[in-house]
Amino acid sequence: MIIVYITLIELIMEFTKYQGLGNDFILVDNRHSSTPLLSPDEAVKLCDRHFGIGADGVIFALPGDDQSDYTMRIFNSDGSEPQMCGNGIRCLARFLAKLEGVETVGKSYRIQTLAGIIIPRLEEEGQVKVDMGNPFLLAKEIPTTLTKGEEKVINQFLEVGGQSWSVTCVSMGNPHCITFVENVATIPLETIGPMFEHHSVFPERTNTEFIEVVRSDYLKMRVWERGAGITLACGTGACASVVAGVLTGNCDRLCTVELPGGCLTIEWSEQDNRLYMTGPAEAVFTGVIG
Template sequence: MRFLIMNGAGNRFAVFDAQDTPGFTLGTEKVKAICQPGSPVMGERGADQLVILRQPKSPDADIFMEIWNREGFEVDACGNATRTTAWLYMRDNDVDACIVQTNDTLLHCRLAGDMKVAVDMGPPKLDWTQIPLKEAMHTHHIDVKLGPIDNPVLSNPGAVSMGNPHCVFFVEDFTTVKPERAGPMIEFHPLFPEQANVGFAKVEARDRIRLKVWERGVGMTLACGTGACAAVVAAVRQKRTDRKVDVEVDGGLLQIEWRDADDHVIMTGPVELESEGVV
């Protein structure tokens, strides 16, 4: 079986190509063992997610992407993994566009330059039932705070689903707020029955955001594609930015556009193939 190590803006993946091996499975404990930092498979950095490529379930798709996080449970979306999967399919089949299927949706992808892919992530899900939240509320600002009640360190985040739940806080800097400390507390907040990815966004201009993300089941990562999309959607809804924004993450730069015409979010960013072999 073909095995690859890939990353999207630093978000690192162990990729098993099971398109010709339909019975291939790993399970929670094997996924955790492969992804953990220092594993013999992934080395010191480990993997943020594990991806299994399969034949598509829909006749409209070209390839199916199964996604597992470092904690060993399956998730429905990963923007950076979508770019790497799409790039791999397009390279292998000598095409410049494809459709990647996930458990959540079909994602239209195209080449956008050398080692760069654009993905139509579809419209964001903004109703409280779609994210989901435990209680009914408007999701422009949700009632989640961290710190003293009368003077919270974090408050008024936006909630967005890009196929997975996101809670996005807007911060002035990353010294007062420590994402690696705040992230796990918000991830398991009782308002999020499926846990949450937690974004910490610093708006530097109407067209630029600096972003750090605590991913549920993973921890701090160098990049989070769905997190970048969610941050821009939340920023636009709170009138902090325009609809086309460069999002700087620790691993690189992502271009996010929330189109007004059709409500779709377009994510464009880099892909890197670290190694390719057979297991």
């Protein structure tokens, strides 16, 4: 086990860094308090890859309530707070199992998030399967002003960076704008990503996924995450992209989604309308802040 000592804030606090397909997080045991131990500004400092620990976000494991075992809060690397994070909740599930000393296949948790109750379950070989819940498809639910509030946003045209993009919008508790392209490798993500995120039609900003259809059951994805920028993977984005692919006739309900950090298996169940995401989560190192 690697031990790392960091002095940034007036607090002595243990943490464990986890990654899910290269989407990395600082996990904090916050079970004794319903208030995160760190402020958003402190989280920004810790996420800095040159002067801090380096991460896409800080995740706090807080106490649950009558309906949940635990509560998840997350601060992005820019200090903003998203409603949910798919890769992050897989990491949180493995972190909680480690804290409890019960890393058993089949162990599941009901975790309260700002997007509602999410249920991850430990699988074999370090995999975690997550019941991500139902997608939200109406413009007002995403939210976006691309069309009327009670309408779905499917193959709508959006001008970004001097180009017209055909986009489909989905919320997985957090907003996603998905566009299908011929080759994801050619997308200038560093420049076009922020333009999508801060476009005026997205009042709460948006995550943006660029998707290349390899086969009806295999997608390639690159993502610009709201509040974090370019990341190696986005679990809610992979789920939203499969939903968008089904709605536009681009893919099947069961798909492998290849991201720069690796692959996720995503199923949009026809039986219960819920999204199921399966992928890895791995501890990287443990350290002490203070």
